[in-house]
Amino acid sequence: MIRTFVLLALLAAARGAPAAAQPVGGPIEKDLALFLDWFPGRYDNEQQVFWEPELKVPEEERHERIHSIFRPVTAPAFGDHVFYVEQFLDGDPSKIYRQRIYAVSADAGANAVRLKIYTPKKPEALAGAWRDPAPLKALRPSDATTVAGCDVLWRRQANQFLGSIADGACRVKSSRTGEDIVIDDDLVLTDSEIWISDRATTPEGAYVFGNKAGVPHKLKKVRPFECWTAVLRGAKHGDSGEGLDDWQFQRGGLLHDQGGELKLTTDETPARAIRLKLRRVEWPSGPNRPSLTLYVHEGDAKRATSYGWGEADAERLGINLRWLQASCTHAPERLWE
Template identity: 30%
Template sequence: MKSLFVLMLAALMLGIASPAEAADRDPMTRDLILLTDWFEGNFDNEEQIWFQKLQGDALAEKDRHQRIHTIHRRVDLPQFGKNVFYIEEYLDNDPKNVFRQRIVIFSTDGKTRQIRMASPAIKNGKEFHGAYSDPSKLTHLTRDDLIFFEGCDVFWERRASQFEGQIIPKSCVYGEGEKRRYSLHKLWLSSDKFWRVDASLLMSDDSLHVGHPEDMPHEMRRALPFNCSIHFFADNQFSGQVVEDLSLHSQGGTASATRKSDGREFEILMREKEYPYYETRPDFIYFSLREKGQERSIGFSVNDPSSRQVGVRAESIGAFCHRDGYNFRESLELLPE
């Protein structure tokens, strides 16, 4: 009895957990926190589309990607777990062209020492369009409101400075007869990039049925939010028309305003570029002003990728944007004394 007491005392002094305490400790906790932190936000593959256009006829039409903008909003839905997100995705820079909505549920899998991601679809999804800006729409969701797909969960692992996830090969199967197929779903996530292969292959011969091959993922980058205004100057003075509170993001985001004096519509565009052709300062934020429907800019600026405020002025029009959370005093502190 005395020896047992001595062993327990030694364990406490050395900080050794009891079996019950050890069972409560999850070795995936740290990775789960980092993965869900990186997962939250907006992502867009506009840069991928831009470079594919540059290739012209050298890239076959079947190999081109469609533009996708995906919004990952963390939501408080304890009925599904602690780490839950609402996902809404739209095509071709059109928020009304929604093609996918999901509730994403992260958990840890002690057996595989991986992070598990379930992605059930939402029944009657149109009722919940825009829930990323109004999560209260989702408050009363239950499992009966969702469609869970057997065998289609994604398992994530941390590899060096990124996470890689995939569905267990040939576990997510659907369709009948000759069209019976399985989902090929692979994901790569880092602090600023989210790449995804989303395809289906025929069970009969593993040939591609829908989507792109495994080596041709959608290459999305994190889209940073900016708040913008467009100023139409009168006689070169600030007393003209001002259109404020325009939302813009850094991955090919656009916003527009109509000048009341003549009814012409002007558009601002922002691209955060990783340019492969330059050795000096290849990364930058390109910010331009143009008349809507025109390819040619009437003014543009090239900015450091860490810029939290950008602007351009041309032809009695000024456009100015700042990062969400930006304070004007930040700029003052950068000025030389």
């Protein structure tokens, strides 16, 4: 009798459990939430480009350096989850080669996160909008074009998302030749990297663009750093600096840990050009530990004058060469600058 009473009480309690205790949405909504957490950011494959000559990758199979920016923006006409995308070459924000609007949603029917791609009709008016996305708020789908069959479907597998376009479905006219081409894309997204393998062929299968070895661009998410610097006027590398105390200070310099550069010009006559470069070095082979490395370059020299390093995930890194001092601190609030 007592057991029956306890069982009935437990059943009654279960029926009366508050709705908030129940799962919200299905698996795809959960995947969407994770995708939206991982995807935003700035990514760069500078490290891939840096190592390829060392690894003796044939020149025709090497990758160009690309920087990809995926910034969440408010553009209600495109949906609830919208990104402004800007990609440029060689670490130079003026070398823009692609601008897009991405609309992201959960697609239960496809069991995937769907990414719909829009191309702005007036991309030049949006250049740099990742820094100030206000102009995007009033943008409408009629201000852009989209192509059926070119959506990317992202599906979670273990601790990553795999993205792809349906085979042969994305057909567009080449802006260069005016001929029809077929676009294919395979992607991988983790919480710290995105790999992009976009390529194009003619309808007959002839090569148009893409890495000829089939190796994706391997981009790593960047961390921004803010730096102060001090250059000792009248001193050069190797000097002790003894007896000199005339420093040129600068604050608020900005670079990132995937090959970002901070350029300095002294106020001396003649002026000196100095570059700081920051790289989170990850060795492609061997036992060396990853490290956060700060390089000092003078003029246009490719070889660093000097460098220092610390733990790969360090929050601050400094260097003192007697004639130059610098300290760089992780500044996540400056990501979109």
